[in-house]
Every structure is written in C-alpha cells, then in structure tokens.
Amino acid sequence: MKRQRTITQMREKGKTPEKQLSDEEILSIQEKDFRLLMLKMMQDIGNKLEAKMDTLQETVTKEIQDIKLKQEEMQNTITEIKNSLEAANSRIQEAEEQINEVEDRLVEIMDAEQKREKRLKRNEKSLRELWDNVKRNNIHIIGVPEGEEREKGTEKIVQEIIAENFPHMGKEPLPQIQEVQQVPYKINPRRNTPRHILIKLTKIKDKEKTLKAAREKKQVTYKGTPIRLSADFSAETLQARRECHDILT
Amino acid sequence: MKRQRTITQMREKGKTPEKQLSDEEILSIQEKDFRLLMLKMMQDIGNKLEAKMDTLQETVTKEIQDIKLKQEEMQNTITEIKNSLEAANSRIQEAEEQINEVEDRLVEIMDAEQKREKRLKRNEKSLRELWDNVKRNNIHIIGVPEGEEREKGTEKIVQEIIAENFPHMGKEPLPQIQEVQQVPYKINPRRNTPRHILIKLTKIKDKEKTLKAAREKKQVTYKGTPIRLSADFSAETLQARRECHDILT
Amino acid sequence: MKRQRTITQMREKGKTPEKQLSDEEILSIQEKDFRLLMLKMMQDIGNKLEAKMDTLQETVTKEIQDIKLKQEEMQNTITEIKNSLEAANSRIQEAEEQINEVEDRLVEIMDAEQKREKRLKRNEKSLRELWDNVKRNNIHIIGVPEGEEREKGTEKIVQEIIAENFPHMGKEPLPQIQEVQQVPYKINPRRNTPRHILIKLTKIKDKEKTLKAAREKKQVTYKGTPIRLSADFSAETLQARRECHDILT
Structure with missing residues (x-):
C-alpha cells in the first residue's frame, strides 16, 4: 500500500467531479463556491478516514474473534487432553500396582516352588533308597539260554550255577535263596535283551559274598556257557547309568 | 456502524454550538469568521479521528495482550502436558518391560512346573510299583468271623483254610507262610468292614498258585462259611478302583 | 499519548514553516494565500491520519500474524500430543490385557500348584508308610562295644543278647531272625554315635514281643553292659523327632 498518495490523488478516486480542481481553479472560483468546496472537502476527508478506520476495526475485530474462537477450541482440546492424560495416569498407576502384586506373587510362587523342589528331591532320594533297600538282596543272572527254565524251573538252574561256579563257598553255608523269578530286564528298552x-x-x-566270588572268578558259566551275575539296581540308578552311557557313546 | 454520516452529522455530536451552522449561514458569515471556523473545523476533524484511532489502537492492544496472555498460559499448560505425557510414556515403558520380565518368568515357571509334573508322575508310578513290590507276596483273607483268631491265633486259621480248601496242593509243597497279620482293611472307610x-x-x-486255586474252586470256605481270598493292592490301586466303582455305580 | 494536541501543535511537527501561522496571521493573509493554506492543511491532515492508520494496521496485522503463527504452532503441538496420548492409551490397554492374562495364568499356576502340593503330601505320606512297612520288622541294638562283632559276628551277639535278657521267652519259640546287619546310625550326624x-x-x-519284653525288663545288658533296643524308624519319623528334640532342648 502506498502511503504517499496525496489528497489530490484521493480526490481522483472520489466520485464528485467538482473536487478535481487544480490550485489555479480554486484560486479563481467565487468566494461562495470556495466556502462550499471547503465544507465538502472537510466532509469527504472525515468520511473517508472514518470509513477506512471502520474497515480496519471490522477486519481486526473479525480476526481477533477468529483467534479467540480458535483459542477457545484449543483450550477445550487441552482440557480434554488433560483429563485424558489424568485418566491414563490413573490406569498406569493401577497397572503398576497390579504388576507389583503379580511380582510379589511370582516371588511367593518361586519360593514355594523352591521348597517343593527340595521336597521333590528329598522324595526322589528316599524313593531311590527304598528301591535300593527293596532290591538290595537281589542278584541278576543274565545269559542263561531261554527255554532252559521251562524244563527244570529257575530255582534248579540257580542251584546248578552255584555248584558249577562257587564250590569253594562250600566251606560256608550256601547262600539262602528266598525266591527266584524270571523277569524282563529293561536296561535299554530299544535293545531286545533276553529275560x-x-x-x-x-x-x-x-x-555280597556271591557277587564278590563272581568278580574274583572273572568268568562265570552255566553248563560252560558264559553268563553274568550283577546286583539289582533301582530304575533310577539304571536311568542315571543309561544317561551316562548315552553321553559317552 | 453507518459510514455515510456527513460532517454535518458529526458536527451535531460536537459540543461547540458555533459549528452547527448550515451552508447558508456559512455563506453569510464574515470572511474573518469563516477563516476561524475553517481552522476550528480542521482541528476538530483531526482531533476526533485521532481520538477514535487511539481508542481503536488501545482496544486492539488490550485484546492482543489478552490473547497473548491466554496463549502463554496455554503454552505453559501444553508444556506441562508434554512433560507429563513424557513421564507417562516412561512409566508405560517401564511397566511393559516389567510385564515382559514377568512373562519370561511365567514361562520359566511353567517350564519348571512341567518338568516337576513329569517327575511327580514318575515318582507316583515308582511309589505305586514299590507298594506293589512290597505287597506282591500278600494274600487277604476276608470273611473269617471276628473273635475266631483270639482263641487259636491267625496262623492256625490260615493253615486250616489251606487244609480245608486246597488239599490237592498237597502234591506240591504247601505255600511257605512268612507272616500272618490281622489288619483293618479299608476299601471304603465309610463302610464298616471286618478286620x-x-x-x-x-x-x-x-x-499266585494259591489265588489261582481259589479262583478255580470258586467257593472257598472256613469251617463251611464262605470266605474270600484276594491279592493285596497298593492304596493307589485301590483308590483307582474305588474311583472306577463310584463312576460305575 | 496526548489526545488534546491541536492542529497548531500538529503543524509544529510539519516540515513546512508556512503552516506555523497563528490565528491572527491567518486572518491577516491574502485571500489567495488563505485558500492555498486551506488546501495544504487539508492534504496534511489526510496524509497524517492515513499514515497513522496504516502504521496501526501494519502493527496489528503483524501482531495478529504472530499470534496466528504461534497458534498454528500450538495446534501442531496439540495434535502431536493427541496422537502421542492415543498411542500411550493403546500401549496402556495392551499392557492391561497382558496383565490380565498374566493374572489368569498366575491363578492357573497357583491352582496347579495346590493340586501338586496335595499330591506331594500324599506321596510323602505314602513314602513314610512304605519306609515304615519296610522297617517294621527291624530292631536296633545300640551300645554293644565296637570291635566285639569282628570276633564272633553280629548274629552270634544277637543270640547272646536274647539268651542273656529274655530267657523267659523260652516258653515261646525264639524270635526268628531273618538278617542281622551293622549300620551307621545317624540320629544326629553332628554327634559321633557308635555303629x-x-x-x-x-x-x-x-x-513287638521282643521290644515289649525289653521295656518290661527296663535294663537290657550285653555281658553286663547296659545296651538299648529300639524300633527302626523311617528317616522321616527320625527327622520329625529330631525337630521336636531341638525345640525341647
């Protein structure tokens, strides 16, 4: 916007043609006409400036109103956000408390588990010992041909094995046999081992004496066929041995 | 606001009554008065417009100041919210990490539980087998009248039962009895079963031979009274049987 | 800002010295000069006020522009915050769901634990009973001097003890001994107790008969030295007794 326009220029935009008078013309007009012209010009200046000011005021008022509306709108959004944030913080706090509770319960559970683990281990040891106790008087004889026992009974076979291999135990009373059984022997269930x-x-x-004598003799036989005598191990001991074997081979 | 009011109208609002001159009056006043009037009117227009502009400026300045204050206030709130939101996000992140840790520990616990469950099952099986092993040589005799054993002892009764029912076992050596006991027999603790x-x-x-002979004979008696011979089951087996029975009846 | 300055004062700020005329001078100047002065003054007032208005407009426009920029900036921040808050809320919701899941799994775990606890207790009871069953025929003899058994064997010692202490059991058949063993007896592993x-x-x-006879006799001896006969307790029973003892002493 040019600020340097003169009243003359302003006059050019006016609608009344009588204003478009040069200085010379103004000097030459009648006193009466000059007076009327002066009044008109003053009126025009006042009106024009006032109109301009009104426009400015109107524009600014509109702008300020818009800004305030926008501001109010933003203020509402901010208030909403604040409320929403407050709600979020409440939920976070609740979640934190729940997490703490969960963690406490985890600790409790893990403590309880540790105690239960100890008991489980103790029970397993006790079970192992019980099995060993139950089996401690047992001897396994492995390698006697199948079918042999059908004819004469396993008890007879055992007596023959003792007579064949441990005659020197004769000095002492023979081992008292409480019971003889035939069992499927599962060292490794994948292998087809004989009964x-x-x-x-x-x-x-x-x-103990019998197994010691067998170890000393090195080769124990039944009717000349090599057989093997071993202690009776609990399933747990066998399991442990099997695992060792799997690692070593 | 009307923009079309004339200087005349403006004059009417003025306080100086001398301005309220009609065009005719102005044309009729003395040259000297006209000159003074012109000066006064010019002064008035300038003052009036300037005053109006100052008011506008003042009002707008005030409005803008208010807006800026409000804006500053909102900016502060926004900054607060941003900080609060940042803090909330940190807490959320921490909570998420804690949850992840908790979930990891849950997986660990559940893995450990699964392993422990397996061990527990293995132990239960082992226990069952142990009981069966301990009890496998046992026979229960049910139905011998109470009091009978006080007179002659349970061992004598058992010998009589064998003689009465299994004379054909005479070809073979009689079953070797290691021990005879009188026991409360609790198949169902709610029923009043005899010892x-x-x-x-x-x-x-x-x-096995004795139970087979009893099954073949169908009716086993003690002095003519029907009695029953059965294997000795572990508590676990009895429990399983009882559950089956409860389902079937 | 003073609003009361007159046109005269305004004139003083003008650059044209011919304006600085007093009322008297204006009354005395030539008609032609007066007319030119009037035109000039009108032009000056218009220019001056218009310039002032333009400055005001410019200033206000600048202020409003600044405010709007700031407002836009804040709006952007608010939008960012809203998005960020929405994202935070999503994370919170997810976290809450995870927590609920975790809590459900905790309940499951605790239920499973409770069941496992019951089974563990049942197994422990079963184990205790099994041990008691395995050991129920056992008698401990405590206090026989060490080394004694090397010469004659523990079985012989036991026979001597029975003969020395329970001759009155002679009416009845002597207790049948299945097996005699020497064992480390660990009531309290910190004490050095004899085998x-x-x-x-x-x-x-x-x-039962032997222990009853021992209780009735009060003082049991081996070659005159006081010894003690006791039942064989399972490790669990001994553990319970030890705990009682530790509390009582």
Missing part, C-alpha cells in the same frame, strides 16, 4: 533270572537272597551278606 | 487276615507268603509263586 | 546292630526279624509279632 533275566532274578534271585532274592535271604541275607544281604550272601548277595 | 482282614493278611498273609505274607515267602514266594510270589506260592501267592 | 548300631540292625536285626530284621521274620515276623512283626516277634519284633
């Missing part, structure tokens, strides 16, 4: 003869001796000492 | 006689045989084969 | 002699009798009745 075993399981001897339950009355006394643990007899078992 | 049982529990025989522990030395050999499992003798138990 | 014990463990007798396994064939019949539980023999154990």
Whole structure:
C-alpha cells in the first residue's frame, strides 16, 4: 500500500467531479463556491478516514474473534487432553500396582516352588533308597539260554550255577535263596535283551559274598556257557547309568 | 456502524454550538469568521479521528495482550502436558518391560512346573510299583468271623483254610507262610468292614498258585462259611478302583 | 499519548514553516494565500491520519500474524500430543490385557500348584508308610562295644543278647531272625554315635514281643553292659523327632 498518495490523488478516486480542481481553479472560483468546496472537502476527508478506520476495526475485530474462537477450541482440546492424560495416569498407576502384586506373587510362587523342589528331591532320594533297600538282596543272572527254565524251573538252574561256579563257598553255608523269578530286564528298552533270572537272597551278606566270588572268578558259566551275575539296581540308578552311557557313546 | 454520516452529522455530536451552522449561514458569515471556523473545523476533524484511532489502537492492544496472555498460559499448560505425557510414556515403558520380565518368568515357571509334573508322575508310578513290590507276596483273607483268631491265633486259621480248601496242593509243597497279620482293611472307610487276615507268603509263586486255586474252586470256605481270598493292592490301586466303582455305580 | 494536541501543535511537527501561522496571521493573509493554506492543511491532515492508520494496521496485522503463527504452532503441538496420548492409551490397554492374562495364568499356576502340593503330601505320606512297612520288622541294638562283632559276628551277639535278657521267652519259640546287619546310625550326624546292630526279624509279632519284653525288663545288658533296643524308624519319623528334640532342648 502506498502511503504517499496525496489528497489530490484521493480526490481522483472520489466520485464528485467538482473536487478535481487544480490550485489555479480554486484560486479563481467565487468566494461562495470556495466556502462550499471547503465544507465538502472537510466532509469527504472525515468520511473517508472514518470509513477506512471502520474497515480496519471490522477486519481486526473479525480476526481477533477468529483467534479467540480458535483459542477457545484449543483450550477445550487441552482440557480434554488433560483429563485424558489424568485418566491414563490413573490406569498406569493401577497397572503398576497390579504388576507389583503379580511380582510379589511370582516371588511367593518361586519360593514355594523352591521348597517343593527340595521336597521333590528329598522324595526322589528316599524313593531311590527304598528301591535300593527293596532290591538290595537281589542278584541278576543274565545269559542263561531261554527255554532252559521251562524244563527244570529257575530255582534248579540257580542251584546248578552255584555248584558249577562257587564250590569253594562250600566251606560256608550256601547262600539262602528266598525266591527266584524270571523277569524282563529293561536296561535299554530299544535293545531286545533276553529275560533275566532274578534271585532274592535271604541275607544281604550272601548277595555280597556271591557277587564278590563272581568278580574274583572273572568268568562265570552255566553248563560252560558264559553268563553274568550283577546286583539289582533301582530304575533310577539304571536311568542315571543309561544317561551316562548315552553321553559317552 | 453507518459510514455515510456527513460532517454535518458529526458536527451535531460536537459540543461547540458555533459549528452547527448550515451552508447558508456559512455563506453569510464574515470572511474573518469563516477563516476561524475553517481552522476550528480542521482541528476538530483531526482531533476526533485521532481520538477514535487511539481508542481503536488501545482496544486492539488490550485484546492482543489478552490473547497473548491466554496463549502463554496455554503454552505453559501444553508444556506441562508434554512433560507429563513424557513421564507417562516412561512409566508405560517401564511397566511393559516389567510385564515382559514377568512373562519370561511365567514361562520359566511353567517350564519348571512341567518338568516337576513329569517327575511327580514318575515318582507316583515308582511309589505305586514299590507298594506293589512290597505287597506282591500278600494274600487277604476276608470273611473269617471276628473273635475266631483270639482263641487259636491267625496262623492256625490260615493253615486250616489251606487244609480245608486246597488239599490237592498237597502234591506240591504247601505255600511257605512268612507272616500272618490281622489288619483293618479299608476299601471304603465309610463302610464298616471286618478286620482282614493278611498273609505274607515267602514266594510270589506260592501267592499266585494259591489265588489261582481259589479262583478255580470258586467257593472257598472256613469251617463251611464262605470266605474270600484276594491279592493285596497298593492304596493307589485301590483308590483307582474305588474311583472306577463310584463312576460305575 | 496526548489526545488534546491541536492542529497548531500538529503543524509544529510539519516540515513546512508556512503552516506555523497563528490565528491572527491567518486572518491577516491574502485571500489567495488563505485558500492555498486551506488546501495544504487539508492534504496534511489526510496524509497524517492515513499514515497513522496504516502504521496501526501494519502493527496489528503483524501482531495478529504472530499470534496466528504461534497458534498454528500450538495446534501442531496439540495434535502431536493427541496422537502421542492415543498411542500411550493403546500401549496402556495392551499392557492391561497382558496383565490380565498374566493374572489368569498366575491363578492357573497357583491352582496347579495346590493340586501338586496335595499330591506331594500324599506321596510323602505314602513314602513314610512304605519306609515304615519296610522297617517294621527291624530292631536296633545300640551300645554293644565296637570291635566285639569282628570276633564272633553280629548274629552270634544277637543270640547272646536274647539268651542273656529274655530267657523267659523260652516258653515261646525264639524270635526268628531273618538278617542281622551293622549300620551307621545317624540320629544326629553332628554327634559321633557308635555303629548300631540292625536285626530284621521274620515276623512283626516277634519284633513287638521282643521290644515289649525289653521295656518290661527296663535294663537290657550285653555281658553286663547296659545296651538299648529300639524300633527302626523311617528317616522321616527320625527327622520329625529330631525337630521336636531341638525345640525341647
């Protein structure tokens, strides 16, 4: 916007042609006409400036109103956000409390588990010991040909094995056999192992003596065929041995 | 606001009555008065418009100041909200990490539980087998009248039962009895069942032979009274049977 | 800002010295000069006020522009915050759902634990009973001097003890001994207790009779030295006794 326009220029935009008078013309007009012209010009200046000011005021008022509306709108959004944030914070706090509770319960559970783990281990040890106790008088005889026991009974076979291999035990009383059984022997369920003869001796000492004698003789036989005598292990001990074997081979 | 009011109208609002001159009056006043009037009118127009402009400026300045204050206030709130939101996000992140940790620990716990469950099952099986092993040489005799054993002892009764029912076992050696006991027999604790006689045989084969002979004879008696012989089951097996029974009846 | 300055004052700020005329001078100047002065003054007032208005407009426009820029900036921040808050709310919701899941799984775990706890207790009871069953025919003999058994064997010692202490049991058949063992007896592993002699009798009745006879005799001896006979308790029973003892002493 040019600020340097003169009243003359302003006059040019006016609608009344009588204003478009040069200085010379104004000097030459009648006193009466000059007076009327002066009044008109003054009126025009006042009106024009006032109109301009009104326009400015109107424009600014509109702008300010718009700004305030926008501001109010933003203020509402901010208030909404504040409320929403407050709600979010409440939820976070509640979640945190729940997490703490959960963590406390986890600790409780893990403590309880640890105690239960100990008991489980103790029970497993106790079970192992019980099995070992139940089986401690047992001897396994492995390698006697199948079918042999059908004819004469396993008890007879065991007596023959003792007579064949441990005649020197004759000085001492023979091991007292409480019971003889034939059992499927599952060291490794994938291998097809023959049935075993399981001897339950009355006394643990007899078992120890017999196994010691077998170890010393190195080669134990039944009718010349090599057979093997071993202690009876609990399933747990066998499991442990199997795992060792799987690692080593 | 009317923009079309004339200087005349403006004059009417003025306080100086000398301005309220009609065009005719102005044309009729003295040259000197006209000159003074012109000066006064010019001064008035300038003052009036300037005053109006100042008021506008003042009003707008005030409005803008208010807006800026409000804006500043909102900006502060926004900054507060941003900080609060940042803090909330940190808490959320921390909570998420805690939840992840908790979930990891849950997985660990559940893995550990699964392993422990397996061990527990294995132990239960082992226990069941142990009980069965411990009880496998046992026979229960149910139905011998109470009081009978006080007179002659349970061992004598058992011998009489064998003689009465299984004379044909005479060809073979009689079953070796290791021990005879009188036991409360709790199949169902709610029923009032009589005490049982529990025989522990030395050999499992003798138990099997005796129970087979009893099954074949169908009716086993003690001095003519029907009695019943049964294997000795572990508590676990009895429990399983009882559950089956409860479902079936 | 003073609003009361007159045209005269305004004139003083003008650059044209001919305006600085007093009323008297204006009254005295030539008609032609007066007319030119009037035109000039009108032009000046218009220019001056218009310039002032333009400045005001410019200033206000600038202010409003600044405010709007700031407002836009804030609006952007608010939008960002809203989005960020929405994202936070999503995360919170997800976290809450995860927490609920975790809590559900905790309940499941605790339920499973409770069931496992029951099974564990049942197994422990079963184990205890099994041990008691396995050991129920056993008698411990405590206090026989060490080394004694090397010469003659523990079995012989036991026979001597029975002969020395329970001759009145002669009416009845002597207790049938199934097996005699020497065992480390660990009531309290911190105390250095001597090895014990463990007798396994064939019949539980023999154990009960022997222990009853020992209690009645009050003082049991081996070659005059006081010894002690006791039942064989399972590790669990001993543990319970030890705890009681620790509390009582």
